[in-house]
Amino acid sequence: MSDVIVKIIPKDPKFVPSEMKLGEVKEWINFNVSNEKTEYILTDEVRFIDQGENFESIGCPFCSSNIDLDWWGEVMDKASKTSFHNLSVVTDCCNEATSLNELNYKWNAGFSRFSIEIMNPREELTIEHTEYLMQLMGCKIKKVVAFY
Incomplete structure (x- = not known):
């Protein structure tokens, strides 16, 4: 079962x-x-928060071109060597400075030291839920939906 x-x-x-x-x-x-399990994960280092099998593509935040996955793999390898402390990149499509965290991941993904992971929620987290969680946490948040 997925x-x-x-x-x-x-x-x-x-x-x-x-x-x-x-x-x-x-x-x-x-x-x-309502869900099967909720985990609160805090790590010493920044990590990539992936979308599992929902991964489809990555777009440039400037020109909307599809990001070449070989290029992305190379810059991810480079960033991982610094434990993702430096996420700065220059896009290969239009040579604009940005961050790996600011690329447009089809099905959201991102980088973080902290995550709340809700397994098999029985209802959708609404925009109102997300806004309230932002207030509670005291920061802007991103929702990553992963399928495994």
């Missing part, structure tokens, strides 16, 4: 919510989001 994991991450890869805010988030999710 699993859907909704991953909530801060848009700022290095942001970590305070213990107090995290407690409020846990309480809200336990009360409002």
